[in-house]
Amino acid sequence: MNAAEAALDRVTRVPGVRGALLASSADGLVIAEQLMNGVDGRAAAALTGSLVARLARTTAGAGLGAPVFLHLRGEEGSILAVPGGDGLVLVAVAGPEANVGLARLEMLDAAGRLG
Amino acid sequence: MIDEIRTLTQRLADEPSSLAFLELGESLRRRGQVEAAYKVARGGLNRYPGLADAHDLMARILSDQGDFAGAFDAWADALRFDPMRTGALKGIAFLYFRAGDVDAALEHLQRAAEADPDDPAVSQAIARVKQDSREAGREAFTAAEPEPNAGPKPEPARATGVPPLPPLPPPPPPADSPFAGIDAGDNGLLLVDANGMCLAGRLTMPDGADAAERVAAQLAGVTREAARATRLLGLGSWHSIAVESPDAHLFLVAPTAETLLLAVRGPELPMARVGLLAERATRAARGWLGRVQ
Numbered sequence: 077m078n079a080a081e082a083a084l085d086r087v088t089r090v091p092g093v094r095g096a097l098l099a100s101s102a103d104g105l106v107i108a109e110q111l112m113n114g115v116d117g118r119a120a121a122a123l124t125g126s127l128v129a130r131l132a133r134t135t136a137g138a139g140l141g142a143p144v145f146l147h148l149r150g151e152e153g154s155i156l157a158v159p160g161g162d163g164l165v166l167v168a169v170a171g172p173e174a175n176v177g178l179a180r181l182e183m184l185d186a187a188g189r190l191g
Numbered sequence: 192m193i194d195e196i197r198t199l200t201q202r203l204a205d206e207p208s209s210l211a212f213l214e215l216g217e218s219l220r221r222r223g224q225v226e227a228a229y230k231v232a233r234g235g236l237n238r239y240p241g242l243a244d245a246h247d248l249m250a251r252i253l254s255d256q257g258d259f260a261g262a263f264d265a266w267a268d269a270l271r272f273d274p275m276r277t278g279a280l281k282g283i284a285f286l287y288f289r290a291g292d293v294d295a296a297l298e299h300l301q302r303a304a305e306a307d308p309d310d311p312a313v314s315q316a317i318a319r320v321k322q323d324s325r326e327a328g329r330e331a332f333t334a335a336e337p338e339p340n341a342g343p344k345p346e347p348a349r350a351t352g353v354p355p356l357p358p359l360p361p362p363p364p365p366a367d368s369p370f371a372g373i374d375a376g377d378n379g380l381l382l383v384d385a386n387g388m389c390l391a392g393r394l395t396m397p398d399g400a401d402a403a404e405r406v407a408a409q410l411a412g413v414t415r416e417a418a419r420a421t422r423l424l425g426l427g428s429w430h431s432i433a434v435e436s437p438d439a440h441l442f443l444v445a446p447t448a449e450t451l452l453l454a455v456r457g458p459e460l461p462m463a464r465v466g467l468l469a470e471r472a473t474r475a476a477r478g479w480l481g482r483v484q
Contacts, residue, residue, distance in 0.1 A: 114425070115424065116423065116424065119420075119423045119424060120420075120424055123416065123419060123420035123423060123424070124420065126416055127413070127416045127417065127420060127432075130409060130412060130413060130416060131413070131432070131434050131441075133409045134406055134409040134410060134413075134434075134441075134453075135434065135436045135439070135441065137402055137405040137406045137408075137409050138394060138396060138402045138405075138406050138439070138455065139396030139397050139398065139400070139402060140397075140436045140437075140438040140439045140441075140455075141436045141437040141438045142436065143434045143435065143436050144435050144436065144437060145433075145434075145435040146432065146433070146434050146435075147431075147432065147433040147434075148417055148420060148421065148429060148431075148432050149429065149430045149431045149432070149433070150421035150424075150426030150427045150428065150429050150430060151421070151426065151427025151428050151429075151430065152421075152425065152426045152427040153424075153425075153426040153427075154426070155420060155421070155424065155426065169424055169426075172240070172268075173233065173236060173237065173240075177258070177260075177261070
């Protein structure tokens with residue numbers, strides 16, 4: 077198991093997380109993924125990458141540092157993202173029952189190990 | 192109590208699809224077995240995700256565990272399925288009070304009073320919270336806790352450990368600001384329209400320079416992107432975006448389909464409390480938009 081797979085494995089072990097992936101934040105290309113059936117990894121990577129980039133421009137516009145964690149909450153679940161400093165973004169898709177706090181910790185730790 | 196738990200556990204084992212998990216989870220919670228209660232409630236929620244009672248039970252358990260952000264979300268879910276649920280209204284009122292937002296706490300207690308005018312504990316809580324004293328409020332909420340759909344019963348040690356809201360400097364907002372009277376006034380609260388134009392609020396950079404217009408312009412497409420992402424990933428409509436930066440916590444919500452609200456506070460304020468602030472500002476923004484449109 078390489079480092080990326082190990083990182084995704086940790087995140088997807090969190091109850092309620094339906095999948096995780098590592099993508100390039102510049103073009104949204106998926107580098108590695110562990111997803112349950114029905115989760116569209118390419119869409120998750122592209123859409124999250126775009127949103128992360130926009131929010132990074134927002135924080136920069138406010139004179140603030142770049143985002144380190146993002147939680148987009150939907151009616152039926154959440155998208156979590158941890159942008160890395162090396163042009164990668166770690167993304168998780170979670171159901172409404174997921175422990176987002178635990179997923180956040182695992183993602184930050186996993187991203188730290190990757191970086 | 193132990194016999195009751197044994198009976199309920201057996202009943203749930205015999206009939207996993209029954210609603211016995213509600214009683215069992217509550218009984219375990221009251222015995223202080225919150226981990227066991229959590230598992231029971233989680234199992235019940237997985238089976239009945241649209242049941243307000245199940246979300247209400249989960250909220251009480253999370254509150255007992257000190258997970259107030261989770262409790263808030265669970266009570267909000269309960270209200271989504273049952274908007275007049277007094278236990279959830281009281282629970283959210285407690286969390287607002289705990290965060291120092293007396294006005295929002297009172298608003299939720301008033302709704303609870305409308306939902307159940309015969310509950311004397313609610314009117315007692317309202318009267319006592321109006322004293323605007325943390326100690327009085329804690330007692331009030333204790334007195335207001337009904338059976339079994341109650342808000343949390345705050346423990347003194349936990350409640351006294353709550354840090355006060357950070358000192359807030361800025362000049363008072365303009366009289367026509369939707370955010371007058373909210374927390375720090377309108378600085379760090381920004382209401383923008385779908386075209387990225389500022390409608391209300393202020394946002395200054397750490398060096399004091401005005402950042403409102405620059406940030407508003409960047410926010411123009413956020414609503415569309417967030418809606419697209421949650422829709423395509425089967426997550427329904429979007430509720431909020433929380434963004435952690437090393438320098439700040441940002442929280443985004445959409446008061447209306449055509450507007451976006453950004454709340455920004457320092458990283459010392461927990462994200463869940465920034466979320467509570469944003470929700471309060473959202474209600475204020477909706478009222479303001481209704482008046483000025």
